Amino acid sequence: MDKSLKRMATMQRMQAKGLELFYSKGYYNTSVDDVLKELSMSKGAFYYHFDSKEDFFIQIVQNLLARKVYSTLIEPLEGHDDPIVKISQCFEDALETAVHNEMDFGCILSNFLSEFNGRNETIMKHLNDILSIWEVNLVFTLQKGKFNGHLDRHVDCEAVATYLMSSYFGIRTLMAGTSPSARKYRFMGQLKQYFKLIEAKNITA
Amino acid sequence: MDKSLKRMATMQRMQAKGLELFYSKGYYNTSVDDVLKELSMSKGAFYYHFDSKEDFFIQIVQNLLARKVYSTLIEPLEGHDDPIVKISQCFEDALETAVHNEMDFGCILSNFLSEFNGRNETIMKHLNDILSIWEVNLVFTLQKGKFNGHLDRHVDCEAVATYLMSSYFGIRTLMAGTSPSARKYRFMGQLKQYFKLIEAKNITA
């Protein structure tokens, strides 16, 4: 399955730089030549490894974005602890990287969803795949939390997942504007208020 | 202040079609010729009325987007009734138009914020102006609600506004993907749960 190591290494380099530029300048606003210039490589090298700009992007989505979303937004939720604590921490960490202008992979996903929506069916399909993996895992984590007695029995896990994803994507759009760290602080405060609603009620002392 | 009526009418037509195309295909993915083709007009007409594509877009933002955001997201909040009821209804209405694939101006704003972030300072400034007008009015509405006894005294109005804007922008990104009406339903349910947190507590019966 692994082609020659050299090939893999080159493709990795190209994809990493590609993601960086596509994220910061947008897909349609980044030319293949922009990527190649930063890598001091030639058109020939690019089209030797990839069929087209679109193919290049899709491979980036599958090889880099999907893995990173998994490792930053899904993996941290594993285990049997209180899902509220883990989701809070997970969002906190993700938004903190966003404050420092590093690549926040949830934000990347959200940006690309906006950029390709209604413009490129093929790419949207791949992005929506990642989105639904996140959604499924969030729902699963919440259900497990309910089963383990961390969440209130009446909680609608699908709805909570939708709401959490919404607020996360939205705060990233807002933070891109002005005063990101103040907005992050306010957001996390309200998120924790919201979490109080769905945590298990200690009706019996 | 009003130039000749003909001039105004033509510019209006161009701007309306421009917004429609920029919204559905994105700014960078829509050429001036695309707009002109749909209007059966010529390059000359376009550059007679507008300095550049960017100038054209900024005028659209100021003349159409700003007004529409105001009339759909801000004006409905006026008055002295319970802000929770009004904000709920306002979001409900905006998301309903979104379900039917009509132009939802909050969504347009959110999309453009994503598209121009880090790519065009000038345009971002105009978009952020609209955003902060919305924010200021939300905060004001909430504070008034607190004063009128509809909201709990301990509510942090800035934080609630940030949280509301986040969730609204986010749900629009999500709804663009799959099953918009199911997501809208789940979202509104959780939003109403959240509102229970900030409404005035009837501690005294």
Place this chain on the structure above:
DNA sequence: ACTTAAACCGACCGCTCAGTCGGTAACTAT
């Protein structure tokens, strides 16, 4: 009828972009 200016036309320019192609260097197998 003549003048004038606003409104509009569309060929054209310079440039950027995705993608092509004939060539070459480096490595590997025999």
Place this chain on the structure above:
DNA sequence: ATAGTTACCGACTGAGCGGTCGGTTTAAGT
């Protein structure tokens, strides 16, 4: 050494873009 394959080079093509400009139409004023 030779042949074949992989990896890479960079000039080039053709389409599409934003923007220009000389010219034409329309309508109002006199």
